Amino acid sequence: MSLLRAFRSKALSSPSGERPSEEALTVATRFGKVAITVRRSVQARRMTLRVRSAARDVTLTLPARTAQAAARDFVQRHVDWIEQRLARLPERIPFVAGEVIPLRGAAHRIEFREGMRGLVRVEPGVRGGDPVIAVYGLPAHGPRRVADFLKREARADLLAASARHAASLGVAIGRVTIKDTTSRWGSCSATGDLSFSWRLILAPPHVLDYLAAHEVAHRREMNHGARYWAHVERLTPDYGRAEAWLKAHGATLHRYG
Structure with a gap:
């Protein structure tokens, strides 16, 4: 900034x-x-x-x-x-064939392919190359399908991480929504609804896990006081590593799409 x-x-x-x-x-x-x-x-x-x-x-x-x-x-x-x-400002990287984007922190190359309309899946790379996000169907729909795929993956990972951390703290959480926010990676409402940026699926898994713990911990303390951070540390003892990654690389996640 x-x-x-x-x-x-x-x-x-x-x-x-x-x-x-x-x-x-x-x-x-x-x-x-x-x-x-x-x-x-x-x-x-x-x-x-x-x-x-x-x-x-x-x-x-x-x-x-x-x-x-x-x-x-x-x-x-x-x-x-x-x-x-x-x-x-960093150059934008669109979701088009040939571009390389991170998925859970690992480089994946986008490929558009014919057949199996609407299917998007991760496939192994050829001869040791980067794994592939294979998008089947009409190329015109490819970028949207990549974005939809990433949002589905983000939702699945964040739902699982949030539920696991909630069970560890013995708290209930409400609805989990996925958005494309620019000012914050996640939030927790007073009623326990959680909201996250889908772009966390582009970061390494420990970063996404930390953000889920960060918001779930607010079910115990709706502040950032000492007791709150004690809950975060209980859930993710190495949370400082995730915070350091976000500080150094978080802004780059907004380059994609």
Whole structure:
């Protein structure tokens, strides 16, 4: 995540939990027109530009009473900065034939094949090569079928991991949903419903397992205090390794698809 501050700014989170209001601007760059989400916050003291690598978007945060003309001028003066940050974003890797993507942390090559319409399965690589995600049917439907396959695999792994950790803690969990989030890998509601990013299936298994434990532990403590982390450590004693992997590589999971 890249951040540019005009002078210094205070934290943007509101003690009341209210979300800042949002507007939009557009700026011309060498990459074409770029939409900029404008967020007004009573907590902000200076204008702040942010480029998020996961969402690949640009956000401008303003003090609540800042005139829109001043916001436009601020963005125009920092077009070069925006271009530099956008240029540094990792290249997208689409779900097309020939591309290599990670599945449970291991490289798999995508192949589109005729016949057996709608079937997607993992097959061994040829002569010791990378294993293959074989997608059968019309090539036009291939990218969607790869995405659907990965989401199904993610759901199966996360359901199993969540149930196992819930049994270990002696807690009940609710519905488990799979989404494509950019700001967090998982969440737990007050009623015990769990939500996870499907992209965790791209990470090594110990990372997915840790995120499942992280959210299930909230069924004991809806906070991140010492008792909460004691539950996490009980479920995944080496959770620090998973956190280190996410810090170093988590953003790259958003390159795919």
